[in-house]
Amino acid sequence: MASERSLIKPSPRNPRRVVPDVEVRICLGTGGVAAGSREVLKAFEEGFAASGVYAVIRPREDGCDGECASVTGTGCKGLCAMDPLVEVITRRDGTERKVMYGLVTPAMAGEIIERHIIGGEIIEKWLVRTDEGPTEYDSFYEAQEKLALRHVGVIDPEDIDDYLEADGYQALYRVLAEMTPAEVVDEIKGSGLRGRGGAGFSTGLKWQFAADAVSPDGAKYFICNGDEGDPGAFMDCSVLEGDPHAVFEGMAIGAYAIGASVGYVYVRAEYPLALRRLKIARAAAEERGLLGDDIMGSGFSFHVKIKEGAGAFVCGEETALMMSIEGDRGMPRLRPPFPAESGLWKRPTNINNVETLSVVPWIILNGADAFAARGYEKSKGTKVFALAGKVNRTGLAEVPMGKTLREVIYDIGGGVKKGKAFKAVQMGGPSGGCLPASLLDLPVDYETINETGAIVGSGGMIVIDEDNCIVDTARYFLRFTQQESCGKCPPCRIGTKRMLEILDKICEGRGTPEDIERLSAIAEQVRSGSLCALGGTAPNPVLTALKYFREEFEEHVVEHKCRAGACEALTTYTIDPEACTGCRACVRVCPVQAITGERKEVHVIDQELCIKCGACFEKCRFDAVRRS
Amino acid sequence: MTMDAVAGDPVESELETRFTELLDHYRGEVGALVPLLQGAQAIFGYLPQGVMARVAEAAGEPLSKALGVATFYSQFRLHPHAKHTIRCCHGTACHVSGAPLISQEIERHLGIHAGENTEDMLYTIEEVHCVGACGMAPVVMLDDRAHGKLTPDKAVQVVKAFQTVVEGSGE
Numbered sequence: 067m068a069s070e071r072s073l074i075k076p077s078p079r080n081p082r083r084v085v086p087d088v089e090v091r092i093c094l095g096t097g098g099v100a101a102g103s104r105e106v107l108k109a110f111e112e113g114f115a116a117s118g119v120y121a122v123i124r125p126r127e128d129g130c131d132g133e134c135a136s137v138t139g140t141g142c143k144g145l146c147a148m149d150p151l152v153e154v155i156t157r158r159d160g161t162e163r164k165v166m167y168g169l170v171t172p173a174m175a176g177e178i179i180e181r182h183i184i185g186g187e188i189i190e191k192w193l194v195r196t197d198e199g200p201t202e203y204d205s206f207y208e209a210q211e212k213l214a215l216r217h218v219g220v221i222d223p224e225d226i227d228d229y230l231e232a233d234g235y236q237a238l239y240r241v242l243a244e245m246t247p248a249e250v251v252d253e254i255k256g257s258g259l260r261g262r263g264g265a266g267f268s269t270g271l272k273w274q275f276a277a278d279a280v281s282p283d284g285a286k287y288f289i290c291n292g293d294e295g296d297p298g299a300f301m302d303c304s305v306l307e308g309d310p311h312a313v314f315e316g317m318a319i320g321a322y323a324i325g326a327s328v329g330y331v332y333v334r335a336e337y338p339l340a341l342r343r344l345k346i347a348r349a350a351a352e353e354r355g356l357l358g359d360d361i362m363g364s365g366f367s368f369h370v371k372i373k374e375g376a377g378a379f380v381c382g383e384e385t386a387l388m389m390s391i392e393g394d395r396g397m398p399r400l401r402p403p404f405p406a407e408s409g410l411w412k413r414p415t416n417i418n419n420v421e422t423l424s425v426v427p428w429i430i431l432n433g434a435d436a437f438a439a440r441g442y443e444k445s446k447g448t449k450v451f452a453l454a455g456k457v458n459r460t461g462l463a464e465v466p467m468g469k470t471l472r473e474v475i476y477d478i479g480g481g482v483k484k485g486k487a488f489k490a491v492q493m494g495g496p497s498g499g500c501l502p503a504s505l506l507d508l509p510v511d512y513e514t515i516n517e518t519g520a521i522v523g524s525g526g527m528i529v530i531d532e533d534n535c536i537v538d539t540a541r542y543f544l545r546f547t548q549q550e551s552c553g554k555c556p557p558c559r560i561g562t563k564r565m566l567e568i569l570d571k572i573c574e575g576r577g578t579p580e581d582i583e584r585l586s587a588i589a590e591q592v593r594s595g596s597l598c599a600l601g602g603t604a605p606n607p608v609l610t611a612l613k614y615f616r617e618e619f620e621e622h623v624v625e626h627k628c629r630a631g632a633c634e635a636l637t638t639y640t641i642d643p644e645a646c647t648g649c650r651a652c653v654r655v656c657p658v659q660a661i662t663g664e665r666k667e668v669h670v671i672d673q674e675l676c677i678k679c680g681a682c683f684e685k686c687r688f689d690a691v692r693r694s
Numbered sequence: 695m696t697m698d699a700v701a702g703d704p705v706e707s708e709l710e711t712r713f714t715e716l717l718d719h720y721r722g723e724v725g726a727l728v729p730l731l732q733g734a735q736a737i738f739g740y741l742p743q744g745v746m747a748r749v750a751e752a753a754g755e756p757l758s759k760a761l762g763v764a765t766f767y768s769q770f771r772l773h774p775h776a777k778h779t780i781r782c783c784h785g786t787a788c789h790v791s792g793a794p795l796i797s798q799e800i801e802r803h804l805g806i807h808a809g810e811n812t813e814d815m816l817y818t819i820e821e822v823h824c825v826g827a828c829g830m831a832p833v834v835m836l837d838d839r840a841h842g843k844l845t846p847d848k849a850v851q852v853v854k855a856f857q858t859v860v861e862g863s864g865e
Contacts, residue, residue: 096825096826096827096840097826097827097828097829097830097842099839099840100827100830100833100839100840100841100842101830101842101843146827146828146829146830147829149829149830294826295823295824296786296824297784297785297786297787297788297789297823297824298785298786298787298824298828299824299828300824300826300827300828300829303826304826335732335769336822336823336824336825336826337826338838373728373729374729374732375767375769376728376731376732376767376768376769376770377767377768377769377770378766378767378768379823390728391725392724392725393724393725393726393727393728393753393763394727394759394763395762395763395766395767396766396767411724452828452829453829454786454787454828454829454831455786455787455790455791455831456790456791460787460828460829460830461829492786495786526786526828528786528787528790528828530790534790539790542786542789543786546823655847657799657802657846657847657850658802677795677798679795679798679799679846680795681845681846681847
C-alpha cells in the first residue's frame with residue numbers, strides 16, 4: 067500500500083514548451099481518412115509554409131520565434147457526416163477562439179488560413195461549430211456527455227505526452243498508491259458500470275469473481291475484447307484509434323484489481339489503424355514504465371500482448387475469443403465454467419469490452435458516485451452510440467443512458483436523410499432487432515430495450531427508411547449470422563441456414579403464408595437450442611421484424627409485393643410517358659444502358675436489361691420513373 | 695510450392711529467409727498457430743500447401759489442425775491472391791445505403807465475382823463485413839484506402855482512377 071511505497075507519479079516528459087498561436091486539429095480516424103483527411107492535413111502544413119506568416123512547429127519539440135502554428139491529427143470527432151472535420155484554435159491578445167469546419171477539402175485549406183486564421187473572419191458556409199454563436203449542428207453536441215470518449219478527437223493518440231497532459235495514467239497512479247485491489251473492485255461495483263459490449267453484465271461483479279478465483283499456479287489473465295464485429299458499430303474502433311492509452315490504463319487498473327500480470331488486447335484484423343496505434347501506445351507506455359515490470363515503482367507488473375483477430379465474428383463471444391488466443395478455431399464452449407474460474411489456458415480470466423475499459427480511469431478519478439449519478443434506473447453512466455444508415459448526422463454520440471430513441475435519432479442525428487419517412491431503427495446488430503416509430507419514445511436502457519426484443523448491444527443504431535425493406539433487412543442479418551456460425555451446434559448451424567432459405571424465398575416472391583409460420587417456429591428453436599449467444603440471439607432480427615412489421619411479410623407472401631421496392635424480384639421500374647420530358651438524365655445514369663430515347667422524346671426501360679438498381683428513380687426530377 | 699524448387703531465385707530465397715525467421719521466432723510457443731499463419735500469409739500472399747506443412751510442424755500441431763484453423767478464419771487464403779484488393783463493405787449501414795448494387799457494378803466493371811482474381815492477377819474483389827467507417831457509408835476500400843459516400847456510378851469511377859494509378863505505375 068501507498069504508505070510503504072514511494073511511487074513515481076506519471077507526468078509528461080516533454081510538456082509543451084510553447085503554446086502555438088494557431089492549432090489545427092484534424093480527424094484522422096478511419097472515417098476521416100476515408101473522407102480524405104490525410105490530404106487535408108498535408109494541405110494545411112503546406113498552406114502555412116506558403117503563407118509566409120506562420121512557422122509550422124511541433125509544440126513539444128520546437129521553440130517559436132514570431133508566429134507559430136501546429137497541425138495535428140486526432141481520433142474521431144464524432145460528426146462523421148461532416149468529415150473531414152477541422153478544428154481551428156487561434157490565440158490572439160489573450161483570447162482563444164475555437165472554430166470547427168466540416169467537409170473540408172485540401173483546396174479549402176488555403177482559404178481557411180487566409181480568411182480565418184490570418185484575417186480573423188469566420189467562414190460561415192463551412193462552419194460546423196463555434197463558441198461565438200449557434201450553428202445548426204449544436205444539437206448534435208449539446209445532448210452529449212463524453213466520458214468514454216473524453217479524449218477521442220481531442221488528443222493526438224500517437225503522442226503519450228498528450229495523454230499524460232490530459233490526466234493520463236493518474237487513475238492508475240491513484241489505484242496503485244492509495245487503493246487495495248478490493249477497494250478498486252468496490253469502486254467499480256459502486257459505479258454501476260455494466261459491460262458495454264452487449265450483455266450489460268456488472269463490470270464490478272465480473273472483477274469480483276475473477277479476483278476471488280484461485281489459480282493453480284497463481285496466473286490470471288485480463289483480456290480486452292476489441293473484436294467489434296457487429297456490422298454497423300464503430301465505437302470501439304474509434305476508442306482504440308483515438309485513445310489507446312485509456313484502454314491500457316483501464317486494463318492495468320482491472321488487472322491490479324483481479325491480480326493478473328498478463329493481459330491481451332484482441333482486435334479484429336479489419337482495424338489496421340487501431341492495431342498500429344495500439345502498438346505505438348504500448349511501446350511508449352512501456353518505455354515510460356507505465357506498463358511492464360514494476361509499474362511506477364509500485365511492484366505491480368502488467369504485460370500486455372496485442373492479438374490480431376483473423377476474421378471470425380464468433381470470436382467476440384468470450385469463450386471463442388479465448389480459443390482463438392490459444393491458436394485454435396474460435397468455437398464457443400458451454401459455460402459454466404465461466405472464464406472467471408477457468409478461462410484462458412484454464413486460468414481465471416476476466417474479459418471486458420473496449421468502451422467499458424476506457425471509462426474505468428474516469429470512474430477512478432471522478433468517483434463511483436459521479437458515474438452513478440448519470441443514467442437511468444439500473445443503467446448508469448453514459449453509452450456511446452454509433453448512428454449510421456439513413457440518418458442525417460451519422461457519427462458517434464455519447465449520451466447518458468435513458469435518453470429516448472427519438473432524442474438520439476432526431477435531436478442528435480438530425481432525423482432521416484432526404485426527408486424520407488422513418489421506418490425503423492436497428493439496434494444491437496445481428497443479435498438485436500428493428501424497432502418501429504411507435505417505440506421512439508422509449509428510454510434507451512438495457513432493461514427497456516430488452517423488453518422490446520432488441521438489445522442495446524454494443525450501441526449500433528442504424529436508421530432505415532421507407533426505401534428499405536424489413537424482410538430484406540432481416541435476411542441481411544440472417545445471412546450474416548449464417549455465414550459466421552462456427553458450426554459447432556446444430557440448432558445454429560442448420561437452423562440459421564433454413565431460416566435464411568425461407569427469407570430468400572420470401573424476398574424472391576416465392577413465399578407462402580405457411581413460410582411465415584415455419585420461420586417463427588424455427589426461430590424459436592434456434593433461440594432456445596443454441597450453445598452460445600451468437601446462435602441464441604441470431605433469430606432476434608427476424609422475431610422483432612415479425613413482431614412489429616408482420617404486415618410487410620404478409621404483403622410479400624400474399625400480394626407478392628415489396629412496398630419499399632428493395633426486393634428486386636418483386637419490383638419493376640417503368641417510365642410514365644405523360645410525365646417524361648425526355649431530358650436523358652436517366653439514360654446517362656443507367657449503369658447497364660437499359661434506357662433508350664432521344665432528347666425531348668419519351669424514354670423507355672428495357673425490362674430484360676434492367677437490373678433494378680433504382681438509379682433512374684433517384685435521378686428523375688419529374689417523378690416520371692415509377693416503381694411498382 | 696516446394697521450397698527446393700525455387701532455390702536460386704533471389705526473390706524466392708529472400709521470402710524463404712523471412713519465412714525461416716518467422717518459424718524460428720514462434721517455434722515451440724504455445725498458441726502461436728494463428729500468428730504463424732498470419733505471418734506466412736504476409737510473406738507469400740497466401741498459404742501454399744508446403745508452407746502450411748512447415749507452419750504446422752513449427753507450431754507442434756498436426757497439419758489437419760493447421761488446415762482446420764486456416765479454413766475457419768476468413769482472413770486466410772489457400773489460393774494465390776491478386777496484387778490489389780478491392781474490398782466492398784457490406785456492413786449494415788453500407789447494406790441499407792446500397793452496397794449490393796455497388797458490389798454488382800464493380801464486379802461487372804472488372805468482369806469477376808467477389809472472391810475471384812482478374813486474369814492479369816492485378817485485382818481481386820472481396821466482400822467484407824464492416825470496415826468501421828459506417829458514417830461514410832457506403833464504403834469501398836481500395837487496398838488500404840477507404841472511399842465513402844459512393845453510388846454505383848461513383849464506385850466505378852474510383853475503381854477506374856485506381857486502375858489508372860496502378861497500371862500507370864508500370865505494373
